[in-house]
Amino acid sequence: MPEPNPQVTVDSVGERIRDSFPDDLGVEPVEVTDEYFVARMVVDRRHLHPGGLVHGGAWVALADSVGAWQTFRHLPPGHDFTTVEMKLNVFGAAGAGDELVATAEHLHIGRSTHVVEVRVTKNGERLVAFLLITQFVLAPDGV
Secondary structure, rough: OOOOOOOOOHHHHHHHHHOOOOHHHHOOOEOOOOEEEEEEOOOOOEEEOOOEEEHHHHHHHHHHHHHHHHHOOOOOOOEEEEEEEEEEOOOOOOOOOEEEEEEEEEEEOHHHOEEEEEEEEEEOOEEEEEEEEEEEEEEOOOO
């Protein structure tokens, strides 16, 4: 298992995502350690379906983003990945003004796959969503 990459930091992720989909949605990297990565999103009208609650795509965008950052922190140098499977469960609603905080942790780090769980809480209180994601590790050309 590779050592965590200390170059994958809150600041480096913030730079990497500038002007990308997660940045456009207001997904913010907050904290990273060797064990987990945390991001937040304050819900506004961009995230809502017509009924005024967070759209399924916004839940996935938040959770998948932080899961990706957790994966990047644990890849061997020069490697990349692609998502091969994800499963999202949402246990509670969220609306404008709510703060969603997503914490990603590895369940498995292998040579060819990583499995990451992401837990999302609302307003620092209860668990409202859970994402399980499987990543396929891509070696650099020639490896």
